[in-house]
Amino acid sequence: MEMSRKAIPYTPNDKSLKDMTIMIVSTSGVHLKDQEPFSTDTAQGDSTFRIIPGDVRAQDLTVTHAAPKEHYNTDAPKEDINCVFPIDRLRELADQGIIQGVAEKHVTMMGYAMRLKQINEVTIPAVAKEVVRSKADAVLLTAG
Amino acid sequence: MQRAIEAQGIPTVLVTLDVEQSGLMRPPRAIHPKGFAFGHSLGKPNDKETQTNVITAALEQLVTKQEPGQIHQMDFPSY
Numbered sequence: 001m002e003m004s005r006k007a008i009p010y011t012p013n014d015k016s017l018k019d020m021t022i023m024i025v026s027t028s029g030v031h032l033k034d035q036e037p038f039s040t041d042t043a044q045g046d047s048t049f050r051i052i053p054g055d056v057r058a059q060d061l062t063v064t065h066a067a068p069k070e071h072y073n074t075d076a077p078k079e080d081i082n083c084v085f086p087i088d089r090l091r092e093l094a095d096q097g098i099i100q101g102v103a104e105k106h107v108t109m110m111g112y113a114m115r116l117k118q119i120n121e122v123t124i125p126a127v128a129k130e131v132v133r134s135k136a137d138a139v140l141l142t143a144g
Numbered sequence: 145m146q147r148a149i150e151a152q153g154i155p156t157v158l159v160t161l162d163v164e165q166s167g168l169m170r171p172p173r174a175i176h177p178k179g180f181a182f183g184h185s186l187g188k189p190n191d192k193e194t195q196t197n198v199i200t201a202a203l204e205q206l207v208t209k210q211e212p213g214q215i216h217q218m219d220f221p222s223y
Binding site: 139 | 149186187207
């Protein structure tokens with residue numbers, strides 16, 4: 001579906017946070033250490049995405065990003081992934097009953113890709129499908 | 145991305161440090177933690193307090209009725 005840039009899609013939300021399962025979709029280049037890293041070829045970028053299992057351990061995640069270091073220094077998230085992918089903070093909120101739960105999977109991308117047509121026609125619809133399938137009540141989006 | 149997910153009927157909230165770029169996309173709901181360095185979207189490494197404050201402020205946008213398309217500028221003094 002092609003949307004006008006002027007129209008802002010906005011889904012009203014009637015649930016309270018304690019009844020919501022939250023999913024993370026992040027363009028910060030996070031991936032499992034044993035997943036294929038994102039490409040750092042700056043001419044091409046990388047329009048692929050990774051599925052991160054909901055029960056992932058923070059220490060099993062890392063970051064690969066093609067952006068120059070002065071624009072996005074990945075040392076911080078490599079030290080503590082919660083800087084850009086707040087999985088532990090989300091779990092704490094669930095443990096405290098502030099949110100209902102953490103989604104059974106999350107999606108990550110690099111957010112640095114030159115092939116915009118590919119992103120718009122392939123990547124974004126595929127990610128949206130993953131979000132719908134996850135049955136999350138809402139999505140927290142983070143960048144680098 | 146955010147727009148595509150909202151179009152599926154799932155509410156979203158964005159934490160962005162790049163107001164200029166994100167503003168062009170007119171996000172349905174968004175916050176901007178002021179003065180944070182790229183790589184510190186939620187806060188510095190192991191700064192649990194700031195990370196919790198930022199994620200909580202972001203999630204609260206989901207239950208706050210608002211005009212879509214705004215990026216709420218926010219201060220987090222513990223950063």
